Amino acid sequence: GAVVSQHPSRVICKSGTSVKIECRSLDFQATTMFWYRQFPKQSLMLMATSNEGSKATYEQGVEKDKFLINHASLTLSTLTVTSAHPEDSSFYICSASLGTGAEAFFGQGTRLTVV
Amino acid sequence: EDQVTQSPEALRLQEGESSSLNCSYTVSGLRGLFWYRQDPGKGPEFLFTLYSAGEEKEKERLKATLTKKESFLHITAPKPEDSATYLCAVQALSSASKIIFGSGTRLSIRP
Numbered sequence: 001g002a003v004v005s006q007h008p009s010r011v012i013c014k015s016g017t018s019v020k021i022e023c024r025s026l027d028f029q030a031t032t033m034f035w036y037r038q039f040p041k042q043s044l045m046l047m048a049t050s051n052e053g054s055k056a057t058y059e060q061g062v063e064k065d066k067f068l069i070n071h072a073s074l075t076l077s078t079l080t081v082t083s084a085h086p087e088d089s090s091f092y093i094c095s096a097s098l099g100t101g102a103e104a105f106f107g108q109g110t111r112l113t114v115v
Numbered sequence: 116e117d118q119v120t121q122s123p124e125a126l127r128l129q130e131g132e133s134s135s136l137n138c139s140y141t142v143s144g145l146r147g148l149f150w151y152r153q154d155p156g157k158g159p160e161f162l163f164t165l166y167s168a169g170e171e172k173e174k175e176r177l178k179a180t181l182t183k184k185e186s187f188l189h190i191t192a193p194k195p196e197d198s199a200t201y202l203c204a205v206q207a208l209s210s211a212s213k214i215i216f217g218s219g220t221r222l223s224i225r226p
Contacts, residue, residue: 032212043218093158106158
């Protein structure tokens with residue numbers, strides 16, 4: 001299957017700072033990538049859809065000014081958590097698919113801890 | 116509203132004891148239904164895609180089936196290494212590439 005790489009896998013940051021998470025499709029081009037958040041023992045909650053060359057589409061209740069998404073190329077999308085607070089601590093996962101109707105492949109996830 | 120419901124929430128089996136996981140869905144036209152496996156602290160790993168009622172797919176001890184309202188993930192003679200959370204997800208015809216996930220079934224296989 002296709003490979004999606006996410007970096008870093010773990011990050012600890014101080015409250016008030018910003019953190020950037022990268023998501024790369026290694027062996028295919030992805031015009032669309034997705035960002036999810038997952039709380040312990042819960043399922044994946046879609047945060048936003050990242051579109052190459054255009055603005056991301058955010059799900060209801062997700063603050064676009066807090067979770068900045070940039071999809072600068074067909075293989076890279078970034079999620080920046082701005083002015084992070086302890087309640088932003090979570091597991092963030094990205095995914096990319098080969099196209100509409102095709103399965104999505106996921107990155108390894110990033111465990112963010114805000115102290 | 117598109118919705119995915121998985122049951123049971125958790126399932127504990129003895130090694131070799133076969134069972135099935137259920138995924139019920141409500142979508143305004145199904146484009147595809149997906150099964151994933153997720154281990155703790157990792158991203159989901161793709162298992163199967165099903166597109167139409169009656170379709171079946173198999174991989175080792177796992178078999179996925181699809182009807183117009185639900186999908187089953189059958190696990191035959193499971194081993195401890197099959198312990199994981201199994202996630203079901205759907206993509207609706209109306210939602211482009213967006214995929215909606217169920218809450219998952221935590222499967223534990225005792226040796």
